[in-house]
Amino acid sequence: MTLFVKICGLRTEQDVDTAVEAGADAVGFVFSDSPRRIDPAAAARLVARVPESVLTVGVFRREPLDHVRSVAAESGIRAVQLHGPEDRGYYADLATGGWTLIRAAAFGDSVPRCGEFGEDMLLLDAPVPGSGIAWDWSRKQVAAGERWLLAGGLTPENVREAVDVTRPWGVDVSSGVEASRGVKNPALITAFVEAARAGAVLG
Numbered sequence: 001m002t003l004f005v006k007i008c009g010l011r012t013e014q015d016v017d018t019a020v021e022a023g024a025d026a027v028g029f030v031f032s033d034s035p036r037r038i039d040p041a042a043a044a045r046l047v048a049r050v051p052e053s054v055l056t057v058g059v060f061r062r063e064p065l066d067h068v069r070s071v072a073a074e075s076g077i078r079a080v081q082l083h084g085p086e087d088r089g090y091y092a093d094l095a096t097g098g099w100t101l102i103r104a105a106a107f108g109d110s111v112p113r114c115g116e117f118g119e120d121m122l123l124l125d126a127p128v129p130g131s132g133i134a135w136d137w138s139r140k141q142v143a144a145g146e147r148w149l150l151a152g153g154l155t156p157e158n159v160r161e162a163v164d165v166t167r168p169w170g171v172d173v174s175s176g177v178e179a180s181r182g183v184k185n186p187a188l189i190t191a192f193v194e195a196a197r198a199g200a201v202l203g
Protein backbone atom coordinates (compact mmCIF):
# COMPACT_ATOMS: atom_id res chain seq x y z
CA MET A 1 0.00 0.00 0.00
CA THR A 2 1.33 3.45 -0.92
CA LEU A 3 0.99 6.43 1.36
CA PHE A 4 -1.75 8.78 0.11
CA VAL A 5 -0.35 12.31 -0.30
CA LYS A 6 -2.44 15.47 -0.60
CA ILE A 7 -0.97 18.87 -1.42
CA CYS A 8 -3.31 21.67 -0.38
CA GLY A 9 -3.86 25.37 -0.99
CA LEU A 10 -2.95 25.39 -4.69
CA ARG A 11 -3.61 28.57 -6.65
CA THR A 12 -1.61 28.46 -9.89
CA GLU A 13 -1.12 26.22 -12.90
CA GLN A 14 2.48 25.65 -11.83
CA ASP A 15 1.34 24.54 -8.36
CA VAL A 16 -1.04 22.00 -9.86
CA ASP A 17 1.32 20.70 -12.54
CA THR A 18 4.13 20.31 -10.02
CA ALA A 19 1.97 18.39 -7.54
CA VAL A 20 0.64 16.07 -10.25
CA GLU A 21 4.11 15.44 -11.72
CA ALA A 22 5.51 14.79 -8.23
CA GLY A 23 2.95 12.01 -7.80
CA ALA A 24 0.44 13.56 -5.39
CA ASP A 25 -2.79 11.56 -4.98
CA ALA A 26 -4.89 14.65 -4.22
CA VAL A 27 -4.70 18.40 -4.71
CA GLY A 28 -6.66 20.87 -2.58
CA PHE A 29 -8.26 24.24 -3.21
CA VAL A 30 -9.29 26.44 -0.26
CA PHE A 31 -12.67 28.16 -0.60
CA SER A 32 -12.83 29.72 2.87
CA ASP A 33 -11.06 32.60 4.56
CA SER A 34 -7.33 32.02 4.00
CA PRO A 35 -4.26 33.50 2.28
CA ARG A 36 -4.74 30.51 -0.07
CA ARG A 37 -8.33 31.27 -0.94
CA ILE A 38 -9.28 30.80 -4.57
CA ASP A 39 -12.56 31.60 -6.29
CA PRO A 40 -14.58 28.77 -7.86
CA ALA A 41 -14.08 29.92 -11.47
CA ALA A 42 -10.29 30.06 -11.10
CA ALA A 43 -10.33 26.69 -9.37
CA ALA A 44 -12.37 25.22 -12.22
CA ARG A 45 -9.61 26.16 -14.67
CA LEU A 46 -7.05 24.40 -12.47
CA VAL A 47 -9.27 21.35 -11.87
CA ALA A 48 -9.49 20.92 -15.66
CA ARG A 49 -5.71 20.33 -15.72
CA VAL A 50 -5.82 17.51 -13.18
CA PRO A 51 -5.89 13.90 -14.46
CA GLU A 52 -8.72 11.62 -13.35
CA SER A 53 -6.30 9.61 -11.21
CA VAL A 54 -5.70 12.58 -8.90
CA LEU A 55 -8.47 13.58 -6.49
CA THR A 56 -9.46 17.26 -6.54
CA VAL A 57 -10.52 18.49 -3.09
CA GLY A 58 -12.41 21.65 -2.06
CA VAL A 59 -11.61 22.83 1.48
CA PHE A 60 -14.29 24.62 3.51
CA ARG A 61 -14.46 25.98 7.05
CA ARG A 62 -17.80 26.81 8.66
CA GLU A 63 -19.70 27.46 5.42
CA PRO A 64 -23.44 27.07 4.78
CA LEU A 65 -24.40 23.84 3.03
CA ASP A 66 -25.89 25.59 -0.01
CA HIS A 67 -22.65 27.54 -0.47
CA VAL A 68 -20.54 24.36 -0.34
CA ARG A 69 -22.81 22.65 -2.89
CA SER A 70 -22.72 25.61 -5.22
CA VAL A 71 -18.92 26.11 -5.04
CA ALA A 72 -18.29 22.38 -5.43
CA ALA A 73 -20.50 22.25 -8.52
CA GLU A 74 -19.00 25.36 -10.14
CA SER A 75 -15.38 24.37 -9.51
CA GLY A 76 -15.84 20.73 -10.49
CA ILE A 77 -13.98 19.35 -7.47
CA ARG A 78 -14.62 15.68 -6.66
CA ALA A 79 -14.11 15.76 -2.90
CA VAL A 80 -15.23 18.09 -0.10
CA GLN A 81 -13.09 18.60 3.03
CA LEU A 82 -14.92 20.14 6.00
CA HIS A 83 -13.22 21.91 8.92
CA GLY A 84 -16.31 23.05 10.79
CA PRO A 85 -18.74 21.67 13.37
CA GLU A 86 -21.01 20.14 10.72
CA ASP A 87 -23.43 17.49 11.93
CA ARG A 88 -24.36 14.14 10.44
CA GLY A 89 -27.28 15.63 8.52
CA TYR A 90 -24.92 18.02 6.74
CA TYR A 91 -22.68 15.11 5.68
CA ALA A 92 -25.67 13.03 4.62
CA ASP A 93 -26.92 15.86 2.42
CA LEU A 94 -23.53 16.28 0.72
CA ALA A 95 -23.21 12.53 0.21
CA THR A 96 -26.20 12.69 -2.14
CA GLY A 97 -24.10 14.91 -4.43
CA GLY A 98 -21.57 12.15 -4.99
CA TRP A 99 -18.58 13.98 -3.53
CA THR A 100 -15.93 12.08 -1.58
CA LEU A 101 -16.18 13.47 1.95
CA ILE A 102 -13.22 14.30 4.19
CA ARG A 103 -13.91 15.27 7.81
CA ALA A 104 -11.24 17.29 9.59
CA ALA A 105 -10.98 16.84 13.35
CA ALA A 106 -8.58 18.83 15.48
CA PHE A 107 -6.26 16.99 17.80
CA GLY A 108 -7.86 17.22 21.22
CA ASP A 109 -11.42 16.60 20.03
CA SER A 110 -13.09 13.49 21.38
CA VAL A 111 -11.53 10.35 19.85
CA PRO A 112 -12.61 10.41 16.20
CA ARG A 113 -13.49 7.37 14.08
CA CYS A 114 -13.40 7.48 10.31
CA GLY A 115 -16.92 7.05 8.95
CA GLU A 116 -18.90 8.05 12.02
CA PHE A 117 -20.31 11.06 10.15
CA GLY A 118 -20.52 9.19 6.85
CA GLU A 119 -17.17 10.55 5.70
CA ASP A 120 -14.82 8.60 3.42
CA MET A 121 -11.61 9.90 5.01
CA LEU A 122 -10.75 11.46 8.34
CA LEU A 123 -8.14 14.21 8.64
CA LEU A 124 -6.45 14.75 12.00
CA ASP A 125 -5.18 18.32 12.08
CA ALA A 126 -3.83 21.04 14.36
CA PRO A 127 -6.42 23.20 16.18
CA VAL A 128 -5.90 26.03 13.65
CA PRO A 129 -6.01 24.57 10.12
CA GLY A 130 -3.48 25.88 7.64
CA SER A 131 -1.36 27.48 10.37
CA GLY A 132 1.73 25.38 9.69
CA ILE A 133 1.96 24.61 13.40
CA ALA A 134 2.66 21.01 14.32
CA TRP A 135 0.99 19.19 17.22
CA ASP A 136 2.26 16.27 19.25
CA TRP A 137 1.70 13.55 16.65
CA SER A 138 2.69 10.81 19.08
CA ARG A 139 -0.63 11.48 20.85
CA LYS A 140 -2.76 10.81 17.77
CA GLN A 141 -6.02 9.15 18.67
CA VAL A 142 -7.08 7.39 15.46
CA ALA A 143 -7.01 3.61 15.40
CA ALA A 144 -4.49 1.90 13.13
CA GLY A 145 -5.95 0.74 9.85
CA GLU A 146 -8.45 3.59 9.50
CA ARG A 147 -8.50 5.73 6.38
CA TRP A 148 -7.03 8.83 8.01
CA LEU A 149 -4.70 11.63 6.97
CA LEU A 150 -2.15 13.33 9.18
CA ALA A 151 -1.95 17.14 8.80
CA GLY A 152 -0.64 20.15 10.68
CA GLY A 153 2.84 21.57 10.39
CA LEU A 154 4.22 18.88 8.09
CA THR A 155 7.30 19.73 6.01
CA PRO A 156 9.72 17.85 3.74
CA GLU A 157 12.04 17.65 6.75
CA ASN A 158 9.65 16.21 9.34
CA VAL A 159 7.12 14.19 7.30
CA ARG A 160 9.17 10.98 7.34
CA GLU A 161 9.43 10.97 11.13
CA ALA A 162 5.75 11.91 11.45
CA VAL A 163 4.73 8.97 9.26
CA ASP A 164 6.97 6.56 11.17
CA VAL A 165 5.50 7.71 14.51
CA THR A 166 1.82 7.80 13.59
CA ARG A 167 1.48 5.30 10.70
CA PRO A 168 -1.27 7.23 8.91
CA TRP A 169 -3.07 6.15 5.75
CA GLY A 170 -2.05 9.49 4.20
CA VAL A 171 -0.60 12.94 4.78
CA ASP A 172 -1.72 16.46 3.90
CA VAL A 173 0.37 19.64 3.70
CA SER A 174 0.00 23.30 2.87
CA SER A 175 2.30 25.71 4.77
CA GLY A 176 5.29 23.35 4.67
CA VAL A 177 5.56 23.54 0.88
CA GLU A 178 5.38 27.33 0.64
CA ALA A 179 8.01 29.98 -0.08
CA SER A 180 5.86 32.53 1.77
CA ARG A 181 2.34 32.41 3.17
CA GLY A 182 -0.02 31.42 0.35
CA VAL A 183 2.74 31.06 -2.26
CA LYS A 184 3.83 27.53 -3.08
CA ASN A 185 7.44 26.50 -3.75
CA PRO A 186 7.58 23.82 -6.50
CA ALA A 187 10.84 22.33 -5.20
CA LEU A 188 9.31 21.88 -1.74
CA ILE A 189 6.22 20.19 -3.21
CA THR A 190 8.41 17.64 -5.00
CA ALA A 191 10.63 17.17 -1.95
CA PHE A 192 7.58 16.63 0.29
CA VAL A 193 6.09 13.88 -1.88
CA GLU A 194 9.44 12.11 -2.13
CA ALA A 195 10.16 12.36 1.59
CA ALA A 196 6.67 11.23 2.58
CA ARG A 197 6.96 8.02 0.60
CA ALA A 198 10.63 7.24 1.21
CA GLY A 199 10.80 3.88 2.98
CA ALA A 200 7.32 4.18 4.41
CA VAL A 201 6.15 1.42 6.76
CA LEU A 202 2.39 1.84 6.96
CA GLY A 203 -0.05 0.70 9.61
Ligand SMILES: O=C(O)c1ccccc1N[C@@H]1O[C@H](COP(=O)(O)O)[C@@H](O)[C@H]1O
Pocket (backbone or CB within 6 Å): 008, 009, 028, 030, 032, 033, 034, 035, 036, 059, 060, 061, 083, 123, 125, 126, 129, 130, 131, 132, 133, 151, 152, 153, 154, 172, 173, 174, 175, 176
Ligand atom coordinates in the same frame (compact mmCIF):
# COMPACT_ATOMS: atom_id res chain seq x y z
O1 LIG B 1 -4.86 26.28 4.38
C1 LIG B 1 -5.72 27.00 4.90
O2 LIG B 1 -5.57 28.22 4.98
C2 LIG B 1 -6.98 26.39 5.44
C3 LIG B 1 -8.04 27.22 5.71
C4 LIG B 1 -9.22 26.69 6.19
C5 LIG B 1 -9.34 25.34 6.42
C6 LIG B 1 -8.27 24.49 6.15
C7 LIG B 1 -7.08 24.99 5.66
N1 LIG B 1 -6.00 24.19 5.39
C8 LIG B 1 -5.83 22.82 5.81
O3 LIG B 1 -4.88 22.77 6.86
C9 LIG B 1 -4.12 21.57 6.75
C10 LIG B 1 -2.65 21.82 6.51
O4 LIG B 1 -2.16 22.78 7.31
P1 LIG B 1 -0.60 23.18 7.34
O5 LIG B 1 -0.54 24.52 6.76
O6 LIG B 1 0.18 22.17 6.53
O7 LIG B 1 -0.26 23.12 8.78
C11 LIG B 1 -4.61 20.85 5.54
O8 LIG B 1 -5.59 19.93 5.92
C12 LIG B 1 -5.24 21.95 4.73
O9 LIG B 1 -6.23 21.42 3.89
